[in-house]
Amino acid sequence: MTSLLTVKSLCVGFPGKRGVLPAVEDLDFHIAPGETLAIVGESGSGKSTAALSIPGLLSRSSRPVVSGSVRFEGQEMLNMPDRKLARMRGPDVGMIFQDPSTSLNPVFTIGRQICEPLRTHMGLDARAAEARAIELLELVKVSAPEQRLAQYPHNLSGGMRQRVMIAIALACSPRLLIADEPTTALDVTVQAQVLRLISGLQKSLGMAVLLITHDLGVVWETADRVIVMYAGRKVEEGPVRRILSQPSHPYTEGLLRAARKEGRDGFLTEIPGVVPPPHQRPPGCAFEPRCARAIAACRAAVPAIRSTGPGQVAACIRAEEGQPA
Amino acid sequence: MTLLKVHKLVRHFPVSRGFGSSAIVRAVDGVDLEIAPGETLAIVGESGCGKSSLARCVAGLDTATSGKVEVEGTDSADMLTADPMRFRRSIQMVFQDPYSSVNPRRRIGEIIGDGLRLHKLVPRAQRAERVRELLEQVGLAADYADRYPHELSGGQRQRVSIARALAVNPRLIVCDEPVSALDVSVQAQVMNLLVRLQRDHGVAYLFISHDLALVRHIAHKVAVMYLGQVVESGDAAIFDQGFLHPYAQSLFDAAPRIGRPEGEEVELLEGDVPSPISPPSGCRFHTRCPQTIDRCKVEAPDLRPVAGRDVRCHRAEEMLARMMPPQAEAAFGTG
Numbered sequence: 314m315t316s317l318l319t320v321k322s323l324c325v326g327f328p329g330k331r332g333v334l335p336a337v338e339d340l341d342f343h344i345a346p347g348e349t350l351a352i353v354g355e356s357g358s359g360k361s362t363a364a365l366s367i368p369g370l371l372s373r374s375s376r377p378v379v380s381g382s383v384r385f386e387g388q389e390m391l392n393m394p395d396r397k398l399a400r401m402r403g404p405d406v407g408m409i410f411q412d413p414s415t416s417l418n419p420v421f422t423i424g425r426q427i428c429e430p431l432r433t434h435m436g437l438d439a440r441a442a443e444a445r446a447i448e449l450l451e452l453v454k455v456s457a458p459e460q461r462l463a464q465y466p467h468n469l470s471g472g473m474r475q476r477v478m479i480a481i482a483l484a485c486s487p488r489l490l491i492a493d494e495p496t497t498a499l500d501v502t503v504q505a506q507v508l509r510l511i512s513g514l515q516k517s518l519g520m521a522v523l524l525i526t527h528d529l530g531v532v533w534e535t536a537d538r539v540i541v542m543y544a545g546r547k548v549e550e551g552p553v554r555r556i557l558s559q560p561s562h563p564y565t566e567g568l569l570r571a572a573r574k575e576g577r578d579g580f581l582t583e584i585p586g587v588v589p590p591p592h593q594r595p596p597g598c599a600f601e602p603r604c605a606r607a608i609a610a611c612r613a614a615v616p617a618i619r620s621t622g623p624g625q626v627a628a629c630i631r632a633e634e635g636q637p638a
Numbered sequence: 639m640t641l642l643k644v645h646k647l648v649r650h651f652p653v654s655r656g657f658g659s660s661a662i663v664r665a666v667d668g669v670d671l672e673i674a675p676g677e678t679l680a681i682v683g684e685s686g687c688g689k690s691s692l693a694r695c696v697a698g699l700d701t702a703t704s705g706k707v708e709v710e711g712t713d714s715a716d717m718l719t720a721d722p723m724r725f726r727r728s729i730q731m732v733f734q735d736p737y738s739s740v741n742p743r744r745r746i747g748e749i750i751g752d753g754l755r756l757h758k759l760v761p762r763a764q765r766a767e768r769v770r771e772l773l774e775q776v777g778l779a780a781d782y783a784d785r786y787p788h789e790l791s792g793g794q795r796q797r798v799s800i801a802r803a804l805a806v807n808p809r810l811i812v813c814d815e816p817v818s819a820l821d822v823s824v825q826a827q828v829m830n831l832l833v834r835l836q837r838d839h840g841v842a843y844l845f846i847s848h849d850l851a852l853v854r855h856i857a858h859k860v861a862v863m864y865l866g867q868v869v870e871s872g873d874a875a876i877f878d879q880g881f882l883h884p885y886a887q888s889l890f891d892a893a894p895r896i897g898r899p900e901g902e903e904v905e906l907l908e909g910d911v912p913s914p915i916s917p918p919s920g921c922r923f924h925t926r927c928p929q930t931i932d933r934c935k936v937e938a939p940d941l942r943p944v945a946g947r948d949v950r951c952h953r954a955e956e957m958l959a960r961m962m963p964p965q966a967e968a969a970f971g972t973g
């Protein structure tokens with residue numbers, strides 16, 4: 314099977330007062346061309362760190378300690394020289410974030426920000442870049458695109474800003490779009506528009522999408538496969554429809570019940586406790602203190618990832634013993 | 639008897655638009671509500687529709703431009719002048735971001751104990767004991783009294799603000815998006831805590847959220863807002879029967895849903911919410927409504943009773959007829 318992106322044994326830690334804190338541990342995954350892979354998990358589970366380490370986007374100032382392998386079309390990207398990375402970031406990998414204000418510059422016009430990558434990466438002249446910018450704004454369904462070019466980010470609504478950011482990410486026709494919580498800050502009616510836009514563009518442009526979200530509903534509606542992360546590790550992976558109907562891992566199961574807002578007699582199903590911070594992760598399975606099915610052996614070692622169904626893998630030693638009642 | 643009655647509440651904010659010109663933000667534009675003791679009324683709507691402005695007027699943290707709020711039959715503006723302490727004992731508020739509403743340099747015990755001290759509810763010697771009891775009621779160990787807010791997780795801080803509100807035995811707690819900033823597994827914990835406290839103490843909630851699926855579990859009544867007005871309201875049975883107002887329907891359909899069949903066509907709203915400075919003519923929703931007819935553009939619909947709830951739409955009867963006719967008839971007994 315051809316793979317666009319292959320990540321193996323990825324570990325990312327951040328140096329802190331208590332030594333290097335592991336944000337992502339031993340993560341493996343791959344994305345095929347044209348596929349949507351979702352990474353889902355609660356805050357602090359390492360989703361953004363995992364995605365950011367891919368095109369070498371992790372800020373150097375936090376001095377991350379990164380090991381493992383990240384291959385884009387077979388080419389190793391970890392430890393790639395900055396100059397080479399910068400050249401590839403635009404054309405091959407586009408990124409959009411939760412908060413457009415972090416990547417849109419408030420002092421430059423929308424037009425200038427879309428045209429810049431078109432000129433530096435694609436070598437278009439000013440007129441061609443502007444024409445392409447208008448096309449891109451039309452593609453992301455921004456109304457009155459010609460007028461928008463002269464506007465500033467603060468002139469636009471949250472949904473419009475998110476569309477402009479998508480237009481910039483798409484400027485150089487990337488083969489992979491990394492979308493880190495692209496709709497978390499938006500209202501549901503606008504979220505639905507933006508998700509539909511991303512899915513539509515993906516199909517028409519044949520681009521792969523790595524979608525990071527904490528919302529299993531978003532996963533169901535947009536992704537082909539899903540990775541569930543907990544406390545820096547992958548705990549389950551597989552086809553979306555399979556994972557969200559027959560989860561193997563007790564954490565996925567709990568997350569699913571919480572997301573479905575399942576309840577009885579006015580009470581919702583809870584997962585007790587909280588996600589442990591990196592410096593307080595228990596030995597063995599990190600979910601053990603919150604898990605209703607835990608046994609003594611769960612504390613002994615980090616459970617290995619193994620197959621639990623068609624295309625499905627999970628890191629739980631009790632995964633095959635059937636679903637809890 | 640009614641615990642809270644909100645009558646034609648209006649909150650307009652004058653804002654400057656530069657060059658000496660000014661405008662008015664119609665944040666809340668004529669809202670009526672009623673809450674009975676021990677009941678939960680959920681207010682649902684997207685950001686900017688006026689939920690927080692309404693909440694602050696109800697909780698006595700802001701003054702309405704016009705209209706009236708009555709607490710147990712007494713005008714709240716009068717009560718706030720004559721006996722502000724009594725008002726604060728009746729109505730408390732819990733915010734989305736508990737961190738912004740507490741002093742980070744004070745211990746949890748002092749934060750929770752404030753109300754007890756101000757309202758002289760328990761003798762000083764028993765205050766620590768009562769704080770411990772409150773902590774326990776919200777599911778926190780007694781030793782949290784000595785900690786500082788930054789040592790707590792988001793969910794724990796929200797438990798502290800609930801304990802602080804509960805300290806004065808209020809009749810009503812206004813909860814403004816209390817779980818929106820929390821992870822989904824922790825959301826359920828806090829929601830369940832609120833339900834348990836209601837069953838034990840009979841406290842009523844005005845519960846504000848943008849998540850219809852979430853409020854479905856705790857609401858006895860629900861009101862959906864758009865641009866400062868209620869567009870549909872009624873008791874919780876409408877969650878099962880289905881909403882009639884096109885906006886309420888869109889809000890419900892737009893939320894991503896696990897298990898939605900592939901290929902199910904969901905009609906999405908176009909564009910963004912218009913500015914509350916110059917809301918559209920006629921029906922405020924007509925610029926985005928999939929059901930708009932000419933009448934909607936010129937004539938503002940009233941909030942009026944249709945099929946056992948209140949709906950602000952000229953086409954409510956047609957929406958009802960279209961809603962799976964046999965079930966609708968069974969549910970409402972209409973012919």
Ligand SMILES: Nc1ncnc2c1ncn2[C@@H]1O[C@H](COP(=O)(O)OP(=O)(O)O)[C@@H](O)[C@H]1O
Binds near residue numbers: 335355356357359362
């Ligand atoms: N730049 C950074 N410096 C130090 N710690 C970080 C940095 N970025 C993330 N972390 C830590 O790594 C862990 C994972 O964070 P993150 O990848 O942002 O999770 P998520 O996106 O799933 O919420 C968290 O404990 C977070 O505090």
Ligand SMILES: Nc1ncnc2c1ncn2[C@@H]1O[C@H](COP(=O)(O)OP(=O)(O)O)[C@@H](O)[C@H]1O
Binds near residue numbers: 652653687688689690
């Ligand atoms: N103090 C204020 N001054 C001016 N405008 C305000 C003020 N508070 C709220 N608004 C405006 O009123 C409208 C309703 O806001 P808000 O009540 O916060 O809505 P919600 O809580 O539903 O998001 C928004 O357009 C908001 O910008």
Ligand code: SF4
Binds near residue numbers: 885930
């Ligand atoms: S009155 Fe008209 S525009 Fe308003 S919600 Fe009803 S159908 Fe839509």
Ligand SMILES: [Mg+2]
Binds near residue numbers: 360361362
């Ligand atoms: Mg993140």
Ligand SMILES: [Mg+2]
Binds near residue numbers: 689690
């Ligand atoms: Mg608000």
